[in-house]
Amino acid sequence: MFSLYGYQDIFLEGAWLTLQVALLSLVLAVFLGLIAALAKLSHSIILTSIATLYTTIIRGIPDLILMLIIFFGGQVLINDTSYNLNEWFNEVVTGYYPDHEWTAYLPDYIDISPYIAGIVTIGFIFGAYMAETFRGAILSVDKGQLEAATAYGMNKYKRFSRVMFPQMMRHALPGLGNNWLVLLKTTALVSIIGLQDMVKIAGDASGSTQKPFTFYLVVALIFLFYTAVSTTVLKWAERKYSIQTR
Amino acid sequence: MTAPTLSIRNLHKSFADNQVLKGIDLEAHQGDVISILGASGSGKSTLLRCVNLLETPTSGDILVNGELIKMKMDKKRGAIPASIKQVERIRSRLAMVFQSFNLWSHLSVIENVIEAPVHVLGVPKKEAIVKAEALLQRVGLYERKDYYPGQLSGGQQQRVAIARALAVEPEVMLFDEPTSALDPELVGEVLTVMRDLAEEGRTMLVVTHEMAFARDVSNKVLFLHQGLVEEQGKPEDIFQNPTSERFKQFISTVY
Numbered sequence: 001m002f003s004l005y006g007y008q009d010i011f012l013e014g015a016w017l018t019l020q021v022a023l024l025s026l027v028l029a030v031f032l033g034l035i036a037a038l039a040k041l042s043h044s045i046i047l048t049s050i051a052t053l054y055t056t057i058i059r060g061i062p063d064l065i066l067m068l069i070i071f072f073g074g075q076v077l078i079n080d081t082s083y084n085l086n087e088w089f090n091e092v093v094t095g096y097y098p099d100h101e102w103t104a105y106l107p108d109y110i111d112i113s114p115y116i117a118g119i120v121t122i123g124f125i126f127g128a129y130m131a132e133t134f135r136g137a138i139l140s141v142d143k144g145q146l147e148a149a150t151a152y153g154m155n156k157y158k159r160f161s162r163v164m165f166p167q168m169m170r171h172a173l174p175g176l177g178n179n180w181l182v183l184l185k186t187t188a189l190v191s192i193i194g195l196q197d198m199v200k201i202a203g204d205a206s207g208s209t210q211k212p213f214t215f216y217l218v219v220a221l222i223f224l225f226y227t228a229v230s231t232t233v234l235k236w237a238e239r240k241y242s243i244q245t246r
Numbered sequence: 247m248t249a250p251t252l253s254i255r256n257l258h259k260s261f262a263d264n265q266v267l268k269g270i271d272l273e274a275h276q277g278d279v280i281s282i283l284g285a286s287g288s289g290k291s292t293l294l295r296c297v298n299l300l301e302t303p304t305s306g307d308i309l310v311n312g313e314l315i316k317m318k319m320d321k322k323r324g325a326i327p328a329s330i331k332q333v334e335r336i337r338s339r340l341a342m343v344f345q346s347f348n349l350w351s352h353l354s355v356i357e358n359v360i361e362a363p364v365h366v367l368g369v370p371k372k373e374a375i376v377k378a379e380a381l382l383q384r385v386g387l388y389e390r391k392d393y394y395p396g397q398l399s400g401g402q403q404q405r406v407a408i409a410r411a412l413a414v415e416p417e418v419m420l421f422d423e424p425t426s427a428l429d430p431e432l433v434g435e436v437l438t439v440m441r442d443l444a445e446e447g448r449t450m451l452v453v454t455h456e457m458a459f460a461r462d463v464s465n466k467v468l469f470l471h472q473g474l475v476e477e478q479g480k481p482e483d484i485f486q487n488p489t490s491e492r493f494k495q496f497i498s499t500v501y
Binding site: 142144145147148149150151152153154155158162163166167170241 | 298336337338339341346348350352361362367410414
């Protein structure tokens with residue numbers, strides 16, 4: 001194995017953490033994106049408005065700012081909510097039992113783990129981009145394909161899972177792949193909220209060893225490795241799914 | 247006396263202000279092959295699409311094997327099916343063959359044929375495959391079973407679509423202009439398969455422009471004009487002695 005001034009093991013752990021954050025964010029983003037796309041295409045004005053609000057806001061604000069707002073703002077919001085609920089519960093209980101002593105029904109301070117916060121934030125941001133990709137993909141599926149599914153008695157879940165989903169993914173793959181590459185690189189931002197990913201470790205290590213170039217170069221190479229592998233897999237997937245049309 | 251396989255009573259369909267069907271009655275018994283003719287815009291495709299509720303009729307009754315498709319009134323949308331479950335069950339007993347084939351493009355030929363039996367009717371996959379292979383054999387496309395629809399000619403795709411329809415053992419087969427999207431030299435192969443099905447006693451409703459098919463294969467012809475049945479009867483009668491001026495005109499222009 002290569003040696004990095006003794007940082008190699010913790011560095012590999014950081015690289016693995018980066019990949020975890022990226023993959024779990026991707027799962028969340030695809031899930032949110034699908035729901036938002038379906039909401040946008042639904043006939044309900046309420047659903048359409050919520051989805052449009054979501055994609056407009058998220059896509060209009062820099063990722064870094066969103067991450068700071070969700071992590072720090074979310075922390076404050078959760079703690080305030082927890083505090084207020086506690087006060088309210090106690091007030092209600094005291095109303096019934098006047099000699100009741102103040103009790104913390106909910107924890108006074110909830111610490112959001114940067115790991116969860118990072119995944120939620122990135123998933124949330126990229127869900128908005130995925131929504132647009134999926135919306136376009138859904139619209140490009142030929143209506144006759146679904147009509148045949150309806151005519152043969154499929155219910156709406158079967159129509160989606162057996163016909164719509166596999167067909168839309170073909171159209172979604174290029175956009176999905178693009179989003180994935182950007183998402184992967186965006187994980188570098190989780191270092192600012194204190195997650196021990198490889199970017200954070202590189203920062204710490206270069207601080208103590210005075211070798212920033214070495215460490216950041218390694219980070220760059222690992223990202224490049226991840227994206228290169230992704231591109232290859234995506235090319236393969238696109239080819240696999242396009243053969244069927246001709 | 248058994249109930250007709252399909253009966254349609256006083257069927258109306260409007261799109262917004264446009265009345266497309268203005269009261270159609272139709273009865274199909276086991277083994278009937280009914281051709282539905284008419285100029286474009288006469289409502290013939292809409293009629294067919296109302297049978298399996300791809301279009302929701304504005305009013306009127308549809309009965310499949312004596313079972314009435316129940317409808318209810320919705321404030322916003324007008325008449326809608328009372329039970330989508332019932333509609334889905336009935337749809338699975340009617341098979342449709344589309345003008346533009348509509349084979350599922352992400353599935354191979356054999357997968358297309360077993361899709362509805364396995365995933366709608368719950369037939370075990372192995373059993374469905376054996377049957378699908380026999381059906382593909384029958385429409386002459388067994389050798390192409392692992393191809394994708396995009397790799398086949400229009401005529402071949404339509405024959406696969408017919409195999410897909412047969413795979414659900416339908417009570418009634420609905421053909422929506424099955425040869426209209428085909429190059430002239432490919433029409434014959436599809437008509438041959440359809441002729442075969444008619445001889446075998448399948449109940450078929452065929453919207454078509456193929457006069458020869460209507461005259462030689464079907465036992466009943468319906469001519470629609472502006473949303474009404476303008477002329478109907480046995481083909482040998484109405485082609486020889488049409489009573490309606492419009493039908494006379496229609497056959498003279500198409501021939």
